[in-house]
Amino acid sequence: MLIPFLIPFVIAIFLSITMGGSGTAPAFSAAYGANVIKKNLIPGLFGLMVFLGAIIGGKETAKTIGKGLLSPELMSFSIVSIILLSVAFSLLIANLFGIPQSTSQATVMAVTAPALYFDSLNSDKLLFEIIPTWFVMPLLSFALAYMAGKYIYRPIRKRGYTISKKINNSYILKGLILAMSMYVAFSIGTNNVANAAGPLSSMACIELNVAKNQYLQVLILATLIVAPSFSIGSSIFGDKIVQNTGKQIVLFGKIEAVIIAFISASLLLGASLIKGIPTSLVQLNVGAIIGIGVAKLGFRNIFKKTEVDRFFIMWIIAPIIAFLLSLFFTYLIDHSGLLHIQ
Secondary structure, three states: OHHHHHHHHHHHHHHHHHHHHHHHHHHHHHHHHOOOOOHHHHHHHHHHHHHHHHHHHOHHHHHHHHHHOEOHHHOOHHHHHHHHHHHHHHHHHHHHOOOOOOHHHHHHHHHHHHHHHOOOEOHHHHHHHHHHHHHHHHHHHHHHHHHHHHHHHHHHHHOOHHHOHHHHOOHHHHHHHHHHHHHHHHHHHHHOOHHHHHHHHHHHHHHOOOOHHHHHHHHHHHHHHHOOHHHHHHHHHHHHHHHHHHHHOOOOOHHHHHHHHHHHHHHHHHHHHHHOOOOOHHHHHHHHHHHHHHHHHOHHHHHHHOOHHHHHHHHHHHHHHHHHHHHHHHHHHHHHOOOOOO
């Protein structure tokens, strides 16, 4: 019993490492792109803020992943292992291509597969809350960043503030950019840690016959296992991904970095705290970056000069991979007689 029970925790650590790699870009690409922080300092600071975000504000999103889509009674160690492994492999593929991917979307699709297989999917939650949020939020991020670029950044640039050495080299502006990066990492903690901690918590409650009123304590313990692994993933995969988003999408300055970080983090934090919706910070972040870029360069130039199309393709492929892997493994385990559901 002990070894099968521990397998999902091992997979969750592996998944958290891949999430750490994917999540580094939306957190610190703005600060790195603006030359405010060195790459070797990013993993430690990123991991700390993710941990704090998960402990303070990750409960609602964890409930959505662990209970909101698939009946918690089905969250056995077999199903949880399948879900986490499917997500980990899909994200690993994206990380190897150096493209930041939505952990939340991959996780939701991986949970959806066994939910459909066992006819236990909360379709209302998926179709009317989660999926609409996936489409609306990046567009909102783009629109807010574009408006900020047009009506805040452009007037500031016309007055010469963006090229002022005094302003750009001021400790106040540098500190604000770093604070925004930490704010983004905190928001990741409120949303992405739940992708692993949510299923683990539901599984632990079922397998150990823990009372429902003790779910929060189990969730905290799962978070203590999952969150620190984000820093490890940031160290392993973060370098290439930060390079892609921080330097290759669009050249932006320090003031723009603050706008990008604030918009993307605020939208994700709102989704996490208000509705507990697992959503994509990487898409919010890239949406904000493109919004600023379009305000500066125009629609045609921003898409011609960058590799945004590669991002869109991987954003579609990775969740599909997670869903198909999860569905295949669920079918395989069920028909092999190894499926363990209490």
